[in-house]
Amino acid sequence: MQYINIANEGVKSLSPYQAGKPIEELERELGISNIIKLASNENPFGLPESAKQAISQQLNDLTRYPDANGFELKAAISRKFGVNPNQITLGNGSNDLLELIAHTFANETDEIIYSQYAFIVYPLVTKAINAVAREIPAKNWGHDLDGFLNAINDKTKLIYIANPNNPTGNFLGEAEIDAFLAKVPESVIVVLDEAYTEFTAESERVDSFKLLQKYSNLVICRTLSKAYGLAGLRIGYAVSNPEIADLFNRVRQPFNCNSLALAAAVAVMQDDDFVAKVAENNRLEMARYEQFCQQQGLEFIPSKGNFITIDFKRPAAPIYEALLREGVIVRPIAGYGMPNHLRISIGLPSENDRLFGALLKVLG
Numbered sequence: 001m002q003y004i005n006i007a008n009e010g011v012k013s014l015s016p017y018q019a020g021k022p023i024e025e026l027e028r029e030l031g032i033s034n035i036i037k038l039a040s041n042e043n044p045f046g047l048p049e050s051a052k053q054a055i056s057q058q059l060n061d062l063t064r065y066p067d068a069n070g071f072e073l074k075a076a077i078s079r080k081f082g083v084n085p086n087q088i089t090l091g092n093g094s095n096d097l098l099e100l101i102a103h104t105f106a107n108e109t110d111e112i113i114y115s116q117y118a119f120i121v122y123p124l125v126t127k128a129i130n131a132v133a134r135e136i137p138a139k140n141w142g143h144d145l146d147g148f149l150n151a152i153n154d155k156t157k158l159i160y161i162a163n164p165n166n167p168t169g170n171f172l173g174e175a176e177i178d179a180f181l182a183k184v185p186e187s188v189i190v191v192l193d194e195a196y197t198e199f200t201a202e203s204e205r206v207d208s209f210k211l212l213q214k215y216s217n218l219v220i221c222r223t224l225s226k227a228y229g230l231a232g233l234r235i236g237y238a239v240s241n242p243e244i245a246d247l248f249n250r251v252r253q254p255f256n257c258n259s260l261a262l263a264a265a266v267a268v269m270q271d272d273d274f275v276a277k278v279a280e281n282n283r284l285e286m287a288r289y290e291q292f293c294q295q296q297g298l299e300f301i302p303s304k305g306n307f308i309t310i311d312f313k314r315p316a317a318p319i320y321e322a323l324l325r326e327g328v329i330v331r332p333i334a335g336y337g338m339p340n341h342l343r344i345s346i347g348l349p350s351e352n353d354r355l356f357g358a359l360l361k362v363l364g
């Protein structure tokens with residue numbers, strides 16, 4: 001029996017998600033320690049103290065189910081951003097939400113629009129539900145929103161936009177997004193995935209909550225995995241109009257967010273100092289990466305996220321492998337159709353120094 005033959009049609013075209021290589025795996029392979037990982041856009045500062053405290057207080061309650069409605073976290077998000085708790089949906093990471101949105105609105109005959117080189121979860125979700133993928137060719141590695149508009153038809157149900165985009169770092173300003181939303185029919189759900197928004201300078205950041213007041217079909221997705229440092233706990237949130245949030249809450253698994261994640265998230269949502277420190281490190285270190293690339297004649301895609309994507313103008317796999325032997329894990333993105341690029345997460349100054357040294361050695 002070949003079970004793939006009886007799998008859902010869309011599943012047959014999927015391959016498993018390629019995550020960044022775990023540090024422990026490389027340690028086992030090479031038998032070396034002091035490995036650094038700049039591969040998964042994680043927070044280089046580690047778990048904030050505020051989250052540690054919240055988690056240790058929560059430990060005694062782990063025999064109980066979590067609060068299915070995430071009351072405290074919704075209240076914290078509501079206070080911070082001036083949105084109503086009934087607009088919020090919590091997810092087991094924002095990947096959970098990206099999938100939930102597709103399950104809520106799209107089925108086999110529907111079309112889902114996203115960009116070439118956009119976050120890989122969009123095609124993954126689209127294929128898993130066997131919907132029709134409309135992948136729009138990228139413009140300078142980023143979203144071609146005119147191309148998106150041209151692709152909209154009666155069957156279009158969903159549009160995914162990552163801003164800043166992963167793995168390229170491309171960014172769309174508020175005016176562009178506003179003008180785009182004004183032209184999208186109300187019946188098409190637009191998902192604005194802002195996993196990296198905290199790394200964009202405040203003066204440039206899109207005020208997406210303001211856009212939400214204008215566009216009833218907008219769904220904003222955010223995560224605590226990046227700037228907030230909770231990637232291992234899995235927690236994210238969506239903000240939409242209340243009617244859409246109600247639909248999500250019908251479809252989601254009742255206890256999709258665990259107690260430790262909820263407690264830690266409440267704490268870090270109020271930990272503005274931690275997020276400010278993270279963003280400032282990113283700003284300063286991103287400038288060093290850009291300068292390094294310029295000095296070495298390496299072409300990069302300007303990024304508003306916490307990572308930088310370098311074009312080596314030749315297959316990057318051997319460079320990736322050689323960096324592994326130096327104890328530095330970065331992220332190959334051939335799976336995105338970018339075999340000449342590597343994506344490097346911005347680390348602490350000392351980690352970035354390691355990367356610069358290793359890259360110089362590897363490139364000879």
Ligand SMILES: *Cc1c(COP(=O)(O)O)cnc(C)c1O
Nearest residue numbers: 093094095119166195223225236
């Ligand atoms: C990292 C990332 C996410 C967040 O994933 P989580 O499931 O919240 O950890 C969402 N969208 C994009 C574009 C990302 O890069």
